[in-house]
Amino acid sequence: MNYRCVHRWSFSEWGGSLALREEPLEPPSGREVTLRVTHCGMCHSDLHIQAGGFDMGGGKLSSLERAGTRLPVTMGHEIGGEVVEVGPEVTGVAPGDRVIVYPWLGCGDCEVCARGDEQLCSKVARNLGIQLPGGYADMVRVPHERYLVPIGDLDPARAATFACAGITAWGAIRKLSPVTSDDWIAVVGCGGVGMTAVALLSATSPAKIAAIDPDPAKREAALANGATAAFDPGAPDALRTIGKACGHAIAGALDFVGGESSSAMAANLVRRSGEVVIVGLFGGEFRLPVPMFPLKSLTVRGSYVAGLHDLRELVALAHRVELPKVPLDLRPLDSVNQALADLAAGRVVGRVVLQP
Ligand SMILES: [Zn+2]
Ligand SMILES: [Zn+2]
Incomplete structure (x- = not known):
């Protein structure tokens, strides 16, 4: 596989369908990590992200665009994969590691981020699959190794869904x-x-x-x-x-x-x-x-998603306790538009997980 080029399913207008785009991918710098995506769960929020906002009641819509999200958008925030390349300052993570990704990134510096609740950072939102390119792609760039959680021998499709649904x-x-x-x-x-x-x-x-x-x-x-x-x-x-x-x-x-x-x-x-x-x-x-x-x-x-510490806790829990198996619906990544349509129509039981 060529790590210098990424194939992303993205939309370039709000409400539009996703199309495959090939884009260059620079080698990871600093503490960045490149993953080969093996699984990416599909979330109901993706329908709102694709539409460009949330229904705030009384006919009002929130707007991702007004909040600074730029097109095109590559969705997918339940990412599981394998590390293929790490930046020169990365420690404790190596190519071949099987991980899931915490996608709810804040500024990384403030008090809220420091206690592990980056999802609640009020300075900046740079979530993977919204503001930053997500997992509806063959590769994904993660800005820092601390967002990776090793999954050991857990089923990677199921573990991927921990990052949001879980x-x-x-x-x-x-x-x-x-x-x-x-x-x-x-x-x-x-x-x-x-x-x-x-x-x-x-x-x-x-x-x-x-x-x-x-x-x-x-x-x-x-x-x-x-x-x-x-x-x-x-x-x-x-x-x-x-x-x-x-x-x-x-x-x-x-x-x-x-x-x-x-x-x-x-x-x-x-x-x-x-x-x-x-x-x-x-x-x-x-x-x-x-x-x-x-x-x-x-x-x-x-309650809005949860912190990085919650994701680590949940992975540890999944190793200790036999969690009942929520139904998964595995589909190829290139059927992403059909999967979104099925989700919108309520034709999905459990969780869709896409595989590049
Ligand atoms: Zn979600
Ligand atoms: Zn912050």
Whole structure:
């Protein structure tokens, strides 16, 4: 393979399809590393990135372009691969290493970045797969070796999905207060990330798990991955049915949809002093009668991916505990446009992983 040239699937207008482009790739300098991509997971966020922004409710859209993202964009932020070349200052990483990549890069210098939460850096966002070219390519350039996490003998396709789906699920779970085996945790939305949360909860939490999704196939997959019960949010009287089935003991609800009806459902489902963590970016406005906050002593918070330390923790966890297998849908990289269309149409169960 020629390490001086990279083939990237990128879009050059917002909302446009991806086309293959061949571009030169300079040798890595300083602490940079070049990887040969072997696997790249596809995230629902890619649909928003491709569209150029997120639905902020009331007909308003956020704009990646106004926030400084330049075209063309090569998406793909769940990158797994093999190191092929390292810059002259790189230590502890060598060609042949099998790694996944932490893609949520900040400035790298501020206090927030120093504690390992680069995803929350307020100075600069230089995420791989948004501002920097991502993994829908045969090679990827990583700016510093510290963003690489060795995966040992883990399945590389599955490990690649840890970089977003995995840590997003893990970061949300870690925000919930401790629970007991009498408590329930509701997982609202069982796509790739929600399904990962069901699997991680069943491996690490004593609580019972309520999986909530309108798709019967996803409900079935959630039950197979450790959910105690599964519910259709569109069924008549769903709130009352779910509340009763869970003994009105839902201590926490993780909203992996992040839409108006899902967030309202999560807030209504939790018991008094319950906690809602909103993770999904479907969009819209959060609507709830204000007195519900004091009357229920309700906590509502958000969670955005997670830190580099969370990714290392998750990889260590995957080595120690047999995590239930979330379904993967392996496809060739050159079918990326079809895969995005399938994801947009809700025709994907689990996680698509593309292979160059
Ligand atoms: Zn993602
Ligand atoms: Zn920073």
